[in-house]
Ligand SMILES: [Zn+2]
């Protein structure tokens with residue numbers, strides 16, 4: 001039984017991380033007893049490596065699952081990764097670019113092969129990192145969204161939705177990325193405020209010479225595609241224009257004036273241009289009025305032939321040219337500065353282009369209704385609750401979801417186009433011929449599904465659906481989801497809709513939304529700012545346990561998490577404190593020849609008597625442990641991880657280490673305490689390790705294994721399989737808490753008084769404790785402990801204290817220390833010196849403040865500061881006297 005002198009987590013953390021995996025102890029077993037507690041990981045992108053946000057998420061999940069496991073629940077934490085369509089495709093395309101080739105050079109099949117190769121090579125990064133960080137998930141159930149099983153689920157869902165009329169193909173305005181060459185869902189478009197312009201253009205009204213209407217636009221190049229202008233039917237200013245037409249400048253095209261609410265009489269001139277091919281609102285107005293769509297910008301964001309003289313120009317070059325021409329022909333009324341919200345591709349930052357195209361959609365309204373209901377009736381609960389409102393807002397305003405992506409990496413849409421009769425066949429299996437005309441010329445749709453389509457099925461596809469597996473029956477619905485707010489809509493909402501549709505049951509009962517990790521200045525971490533904390537780097541530096549503890553301490557629900565290295569350092573000091581306490585206990589066990597021991601049934605153990613009495617500090621520590629256990633259980637259950645961490649910290653450092661171990665030290669010094677009482681110490685320590693285990697799994701496992709090296713057959717293999725300490729009424733011992741409380745109070749008083757009076761901490765002092773209650777007797781009983789812990793020899797008097805120079809009082813006690821002569825003289829000398837310096841400073845300041853020349857030249861700020869200092873010196877001097 002040895003324990004290293006220095007706490008070096010790097011020496012044992014990787015060992016336990018691997019050992020937990022190898023032993024298979026976190027493998028879920030549907031047949032296991034206990035209440036089921038299951039949870040699926042928010043699958044990280046397969047392209048990624050762990051960032052600090054993952055580490056926070058995984059720490060919170062791991063604490064929860066370890067705690068549940070120790071409660072005896074039948075737990076499953078299912079891990080896996082997402083194929084992340086567009087993100088992964090971009091990574092591989094970038095690699096190809098280094099070789100000087102594009103995916104088109106390779107062709108679809110070859111390109112897909114390259115992505116799989118890439119996945120084989122780098123896709124395990126996340127897994128390796130998670131293992132290293134101690135995630136206690138079931139790797140035997142690891143899933144990938146493109147696994148054959150999950151792909152089958154995707155097809156099944158697509159076909160069933162199609163058969164139900166909830167998947168359809170249609171022409172619609174989509175957000176198009178001209179760089180990535182794919183449609184983007186609204187959620188994949190990032191909006192940023194940019195400084196732009198508002199161009200006011202006038203269109204002449206046909207048949208009314210000299211009459212113009214003025215429209216304002218932020219995108220003048222789109223006017224080339226205008227097919228109408230709109231006015232509001234109620235707008236009196238334009239009654240005379242009803243049924244008229246205007247002449248489109250430059251293109252010289254006659255376009256109609258439509259009456260539509262798109263034009264708001266309160267806004268601008270009350271006239272708007274209508275470009276159905278390049279704006280969503282205009283597209284819808286165009287549908288209402290049956291307007292032609294003229295596409296003037298293409299998929300590469302270049303002007304089409306329909307743009308006349310500007311064909312072939314980039315959209316931004318075209319803008320300049322159009323504005324110049326409008327100015328030249330006198331159609332430009334004015335230009336204003338204007339702040340606008342520019343939509344850009346979330347992946348590549350290219351401004352998106354609204355384009356009309358044929359895509360696949362999911363009809364969302366019918367799915368959303370049920371998903372709103374389950375939150376309203378409490379079957380799903382968001383924590384913190386304020387996210388519920390955000391969820392409703394989105395769900396009530398939900399639009400159809402464009403699910404097709406013009407990519408090569410992903411689930412290819414299970415639809416086939418007949419080349420003969422243009423029939424579209426949607427099927428689970430590749431069809432051999434067209435059911436309508438019998439042709440065998442069927443070509444599969446080239447698009448793939450949005451990545452979130454497959455991750456939306458994650459809680460049931462990972463458990464074997466559409467097969468009715470035991471896993472599915474046991475672990476669905478899952479108990480909890482822990483995730484970030486940024487994917488509340490992308491992912492959480494869609495899982496709820498899909499779960500209800502296909503399982504007829506919610507996918508989880510609770511959703512805990514964690515906050516964002518920020519740096520010391522409260523800034524979001526980003527590579528460009530250079531303030532990113534790499535989990536693996538800090539793990540190497542401080543150890544995983546310290547990082548976990550540091551994160552948990554600041555993980556209050558609903559607030560941003562300010563993570564600093566200082567916090568990690570103090571958490572490491574905390575681990576070190578525990579290590580040293582263990583080492584101290586070890587060495588004394590050895591010295592006393594005590595045997596490692598753990599109670600058969602911890603939940604029944606109470607401190608035992610030694611020489612007639614149960615030692616007071618044992619009764620006390622078990623009572624405190626009991627209290628801590630009660631509070632920590634409650635904190636973890638309600639996701640108040642910060643509270644759990646602070647409770648553990650307070651108990652272990654400031655009660656167990658600072659007092660219990662110190663009191664035991666006194667017993668060890670005293671020969672009578674050398675042999676007995678070890679069972680109490682070991683049980684208390686082992687219990688403490690269990691309490692801490694979910695938060696700091698490595699150090700607790702390491703110490704636990706060292707304390708109990710030779711356990712018999714059938715013994716537990718890991719502390720993570722031990723039971724979690726629970727509150728027991730019989731372990732509460734108020735009398736012991738009161739007694740040790742008095743001891744702590746007196747020792748703390750004495751220490752504080754000594755510091756305040758600037759007395760030498762090494763010199764033993766004498767003093768008197770005055771107290772007029774029964775507490776005096778209790779304190780007196782611990783006179784020896786007080787003498788050793790505070791280095792003060794006390795007399796006890798049941799009377800009121802006289803007035804004295806070195807005195808400190810609490811509700812019950814007055815403590816007077818006798819200040820030795822030698823120390824009094826030293827103190828007087830120090831004070832005289834201080835006084836002399838202060839007087840000198842005061843004279844200096846006064847001289848400056850009476851110097852007219854100085855006052856006339858010095859800035860007011862300087863003069864004020866001298867005045868403030870003078871006042872301060874005078875106050876200090878008064879205090880000394
Ligand atoms: Zn893009």
Ligand SMILES: [Zn+2]
Pocket residue numbers: 418419420421422423434435436437438439
């Ligand atoms: Zn056909």
